[in-house]
Amino acid sequence: MLWFQIFQDGPEYEARKKRGTFTPPNLSLKLLHDAVPRHLLEKSTLRSLGFILRHLTFTYAFYYLATFINSLTLIGDRERMPALKLLFHFVLRPILWISYWGWQGFTFAGIWCLGHEAGHNALSSHVSVNDAIGIALHSFVLTPYYSWRATHHTHHKSTNNLDRDETYIPPTRKEFPLPDGKVAVRMDYMEVLEETPAFTLFKIFVRQFFGFQLYLLHNRKGNPKYPAWTSHYRPSSMLFHPKQRNSIILSNVSIVCMLTALLQYGYTKGWSSFMAYYFLPWLFAHNWIVLFTYLQHSDPTIPYYRKDQWTFARGALATVDRPLFGWVGRFFLHNISSDHVAHHFFPGVPFYHLPEVTKAIMPVLGEYYNYDSTPAMYALWRSFTQCVFVENEGDILFFKNRHGEALLEPSL
Numbered sequence: 499m500l501w502f503q504i505f506q507d508g509p510e511y512e513a514r515k516k517r518g519t520f521t522p523p524n525l526s527l528k529l530l531h532d533a534v535p536r537h538l539l540e541k542s543t544l545r546s547l548g549f550i551l552r553h554l555t556f557t558y559a560f561y562y563l564a565t566f567i568n569s570l571t572l573i574g575d576r577e578r579m580p581a582l583k584l585l586f587h588f589v590l591r592p593i594l595w596i597s598y599w600g601w602q603g604f605t606f607a608g609i610w611c612l613g614h615e616a617g618h619n620a621l622s623s624h625v626s627v628n629d630a631i632g633i634a635l636h637s638f639v640l641t642p643y644y645s646w647r648a649t650h651h652t653h654h655k656s657t658n659n660l661d662r663d664e665t666y667i668p669p670t671r672k673e674f675p676l677p678d679g680k681v682a683v684r685m686d687y688m689e690v691l692e693e694t695p696a697f698t699l700f701k702i703f704v705r706q707f708f709g710f711q712l713y714l715l716h717n718r719k720g721n722p723k724y725p726a727w728t729s730h731y732r733p734s735s736m737l738f739h740p741k742q743r744n745s746i747i748l749s750n751v752s753i754v755c756m757l758t759a760l761l762q763y764g765y766t767k768g769w770s771s772f773m774a775y776y777f778l779p780w781l782f783a784h785n786w787i788v789l790f791t792y793l794q795h796s797d798p799t800i801p802y803y804r805k806d807q808w809t810f811a812r813g814a815l816a817t818v819d820r821p822l823f824g825w826v827g828r829f830f831l832h833n834i835s836s837d838h839v840a841h842h843f844f845p846g847v848p849f850y851h852l853p854e855v856t857k858a859i860m861p862v863l864g865e866y867y868n869y870d871s872t873p874a875m876y877a878l879w880r881s882f883t884q885c886v887f888v889e890n891e892g893d894i895l896f897f898k899n900r901h902g903e904a905l906l907e908p909s910l
Contacts, residue, residue: 508871603782642749657813814842
C-alpha cells in the first residue's frame with residue numbers, strides 16, 4: 499500500500515456508496531445454514547486452550563522484554579558522549595515504551611476477545627469451561643464478564659435495531675436539536691454540528707481510550723431507553739433479568755479481586771511499574787476494543803432499522819468485515835473484525851473456524867456481504883465525522899453527516 503492510500507476509501511466502500519439506494523435483504527437463514535459444512539460448527543476445548551496458552555505466552559513475553567527497557571537505555575549513561583546519552587534517554591527509551599504499550603495493548607485486547615468467545619460458548623462444548631475461562635480473562639482486563647455478556651447477547655438479538663440494540667445507538671435529529679429536514683438549510687447544520695478538527699480529535703481520544711469503561715459505568719452511548727446512570731455494575735439494573743443478578747454480583751466480586759491484585763502489585767513493585775506494565779497497555783487495549791466494535795456496525799453505508807423492517811437476518815447483515823491491521827488483527831484479535839458477519843450468524847462457532855465460514859456464506863449473501871478494506875484509522879475518522887445522526891422517523895435509516903446528507907436512501 500502506498501502511503502497516500504491510508505487516507506483513501508476502500509473500493510468495496512466506494513461500490514456501496516455508488517448504489518445510491520438500498521433495498522433491504524430478504525435472506526433465507528436455512529440456505530445460509532445449509533451452506534456451512536457441519537464440521538465448522540464443532541468446538542474443541544483442547545484446541546481453544548492451546549490458542550489461549552499461545553496468546554498468554556506472547557502477553558508474558560512482551561512483559562518480560564519490557565522489563566529490560568530501562569536497563570537497556572541506561573547504557574547511554576556509561577558513555578561519555580552527551581549526544582549518545584540524549585539519544586538513549588529521549589529517543590530510544592520512549593520508542594521502546596510506546597512500542598510495548600501498543601503491542602501489549604493488542605494482547606490485552608486479544609484477551610478480551612477470547613473472553614468474548616467464551617461468552618458465546620464458542621471455546622468449549624461445556625458451559626462451565628467457557629464461563630471459567632471467560633470470567634478469568636475478562637476480569638484480567640477489568641471487564642465484568644457476566645454483566646457485559648448479558649447486554650452483548652441482547653446486541654446480537656437486536657443488531658442495529660434502534661429500539662432494542664444496546665450499544666453505539668446513534669442520536670436523532672431531535673436530540674441535537676436540528677430543524678425539520680424539510681426546511682433545514684446547510685447553515686442550520688453548520689451552526690449546530692460544525693466543530694474544529696482539534697475538538698473532533700479530542701472527542702475521538704476520549705471515546706477511544708475511556709468510552710468502553712464509561713459505557714460499563716453509566717451506559718454512555720448505550721440505548722437511551724434506560725434511565726440515566728444505568729450501570730453494568732448494579733445487579734438491579736434494568737439491563738438484566740432478576741435471574742441474572744447473582745452472576746452480576748459474581749462479576750463484580752471478580753473485578754474487585756483483580757483490582758485488589760493490581761493495588762498489591764503497585765504497592766510492592768511501585769506505582770510507576772503498575773502504570774508502565776499494566777495500566778497504559780490496558781488503556782491502549784481499550785483503544786483497539788472501541789475501534790473494532792465501533793466500526794463493526796457504524797458506517798455511512800450500513801442501515802439501522804425500526805419496527806417491522808428489522809429482522810434478525812437484516813440486523814446481522816448490518817455488519818462490516820474489515821481486515822483491521824492485517825495479520826496482527828487475525829493473530830492477536832482472533833478474527834473478531836475480519837469475520838464479524840459470520841460471527842453474527844453463527845456466534846457459537848469458534849473463532850478459528852470463522853474464516854472458512856465466511857468463505858462458505860459469501861456466495862449466499864451476494865451483494866449484501868459488507869467488506870471494507872479502508873485503512874483502520876481513516877475508517878475511524880470517516881465514521882466519526884460522517885455518522886452524526888439519524889432521522890426521528892422512518893423504519894430504514896442511514897447516518898447523515900454534518901450537512902444533513904446521507905450516502906444511501908432506502909428504495910421502499
